[in-house]
Amino acid sequence: MRIFTIIIALLFVTLASCDNKQRNTELNQETENNFQYIRYEEPADPSEVKETAWNDISEGLTGSFASIDKRYDRSVPPKVQMANQWKAYAWKGERIHKQLLLWSASDLGDISFEWGKFSDKDGNDLPVENLKARFVRYLLTDEFAEGCGHRKPQDFAVSLVADAIDEVSEFSYEPKTTRPVWITIDIPDNIPGGKYEGKLVVKTTGGDQLDFLIELTVGNLVLPGASEWSYHLDLWQNPYAVARFHNVEPWSQEHFDYLRPLVEMLANAGQKVITTSITERPWNGQTEDPFGSMIKWTKKKEGDWEFDYAIFDKWVAFAQSCGIKKLINCYSMIPWGNKFIYFNEQKGTYDSLVAEPGTQAYKEHWTPFLKDFAEHLKTKQWFSMTSIAMDERPVEMMEAAIKLVRDVVPDMKVSLAGNYHTEIEADLFDMCVASGQSVPAEVLTKRAAEGKNTTYYTCCVEAYPNNFTFSPPAESTWQGWYAAANGYDGYLRWAYNSWVKNPLTDSRFRSWPAGDTYLVYPEARTSIRFERMREGIQDFEKIKVLKKRLEQLDTEEAKKALSDLETLLNKFQISALADVSAEGMVTEGQDMVNGISKELF
Structure with missing residues (x-):
């Protein structure tokens, strides 16, 4: 695999060099926690900017708490009910959010934050490291339009949207702009219950100061x-995008240094699956950075096969060290186009084979690998957590591929993300269905009893609920409620970080609605979408805990609360979003869960 890796690395360097030279002239870097952190300029607002909207805005700093369900325009003053106090309720161990807006008609200089003491009447403190105030950054987005399919930027409406959450300690304020700030509080799981009061102080180098009470x-x-959440989160990782963006050699120490905070952030959202590629371009290079094979296939001169697992092993061990430990999904025995690339030792070059599942050529190609791979996994003690994975393939191809796996390695796990097929359901350890599909309740119950995963996914097909950069933020939270209401174990999305060419400033892509290819940003910048998705996962877990506690109480009050909760959950159907906002549904659900928690526990 070494020669192939070097070739890919050189290709990355060649493709990225022009972009990197331009980016490095525009960006400067500051070291924070021994990490080189890129500071960058946001794009201009493509919409018409009405300077007159700022005529009645005061020269000094103005600020107010605001809804986390809204994306506020950068170029106009926000229309919000002024509030400098935020009252919140949370469980121990929970993460909560609030949005703070800052605006002014004048130049304020740099803005920075300072947390005051955060404590209860008995002197118990919320640790300052659990409190964060981070600037929300703007980038370009487009619209859903027809969803999937090739698109040109000029054919779709473009706008500026707030999404990326930056980690810089201070921010240079531009006059006549609205600057959102994302407030995050991680409540320790061992903190005493009760009322805690604190404040966030916002300062500018121009001498302004605002105090916000919490x-x-x-x-x-x-x-x-x-790490204990049951929610089966499966967001596909793309390490190749990280190598390209940072212009580092794939699988070098530098590469892993950039990967670690990104993968750890994913693990801290409850990620269960390590995404691996066992064939070259399993999705035919559909992303800006194609997936290479993490396993080198070599056809020896004598005609037998040799498999180099060095990169596969390195990536899996690394992801496990970051906290992702449940499942290894290996893509794919049925790549798009059924094309398989390998190194031909006799020719001294890379060669390819096109073979459909069920054919003799396909069987001869995959049988030696499956046998060798199974033995290798057993040596690494990974066999029981590894699954041969496919996505959106015809059922006839799936049946043929599954039959071959069962013939060669009978106890190998198999995964599929695609339509629901009764013909192969029993063979799938990890089954993920498109959001428009329906899995019978008895099948969900049976699979759960057998210890199998059943999840759902969204992609460019669904206008809602979804995670595009223009999607209403509450839809990301709503997805966790949908899983809880419909018996799913969790959610899959095909792209955690398949970054576009310039992911920090322009989320649009040549094939799908903006933001479809990634949820987070370079250097482990989180996003409104990702934080709201994590919130929905917390809600899923809170519902699970609450149901169990209510059943244990076995009182009339508890029975009524449980009945009310089930009634509310039944509302979480995709069809309902045509008439009711995700924001309204999530708010109603969270209010009920927190209300029951306060009243009965």
Whole structure:
């Protein structure tokens, strides 16, 4: 695999060199926590900017708490009910959010934050490291339009949208702009319950200062840590995008240094699956950075096969060290186009084979690998957690591929993300269906009893609920409620970080709606979408804990609360979003869960 890796690395360097030279002239870097952190300029607003909208805005700094369900325009003053106090309720172990807006008609210089003491009447403190105030950054987005399919930027409406959450300690304010700030509080799981009060101080180098008060009531119930969450989160990782963006050699120490905070952030959202590619371009290079094979296939001169697992092993061990430990999904025995690339030792070059599942050529190509791969996995003690994975393939191809796996390695796990097929359901350990599909309740119950995963996914097909950069933020949270309401174990999305060419400033892509290819940003910048998705996962876990506790109480009050909760959950159907906002549904659900928690526990 070494020669192939070098070739790919050189290709990355060649493709990225022009972009990197331009980017490095525009960006400067500051070291924070021994990490080179890119500072960059946001794009201009493509919409018509009305300077007159700022005529009545004061020269000094103005600020207010605001909804996390809204994306506020950068170029106009926000229309919000002014509030300098935020009252919140949370479980122990929970993460909560609030949005703060800052604006002015004048030049304020640099803006920075300072947290005041955050404590209860008994002197118990919220640790300052659990409190974050981060600037929300703007980038270009487009519209859903027809969803999937090739698109040109000039054919779609373009706008500026707030999404990326930056980690810089201070921000240079541009006059006549609205600057959102994302407030995050991680409540320790061992903190005493009660009322905590604190404040966030916003300062500018121009001498302005605003104090924002926070009153947090911590309940008695405890949300387990992310590593204990049952929610089966499967966001596909793309390490190749990280190598290209940072212009580093794939699988070098530098590459892994950039990968670590990104993968750890994913693990801290409860990620269960390590995404691996066992064939070259399993999705035919559909992303800006194609997936290479993490396993080198070599056809020896004598005609037998040799498999080099060095990169596969390195990536899996690394992801496990970051906290992702449940499942290894290996793509794909049925790549798009059924084309398989390998190194031909006799020719001294790379060669390819096109073979459909069920053919003799396909069987002869995959049988030696499956046998060798299974033995290798057993040596690494990874066999029981590894699955041969496919996505959106015809059922006839799936049947043929599964039959071959069963003939060669009978106890190998198999995964599929695609349509629901009764013919192969029993053979799938990890089954993920498109959101428009329906899995019978008895099948969900049976699979759960057998310890199998059943999840759902969204992609460029669904206008809603979805995670595009223009999607209403609450839709990302709504997805966790949908899983809880419909018996799914969790959610899959095909792209955690398949970054576009310039992911920090332009989320649009040549094939799908903006933001479809990634949820987070370079250097482990989180996003409104990702934080709201994590919130929905917390809600899923809170519902699970609450149901169990209510069943244990076995009182009339508890029975009524449980019945009310089930009635509310039944509302979480995709069809409902045609008439009711995700924001309204999520707010109603969270209010009920927190209300029951406060009243009965």
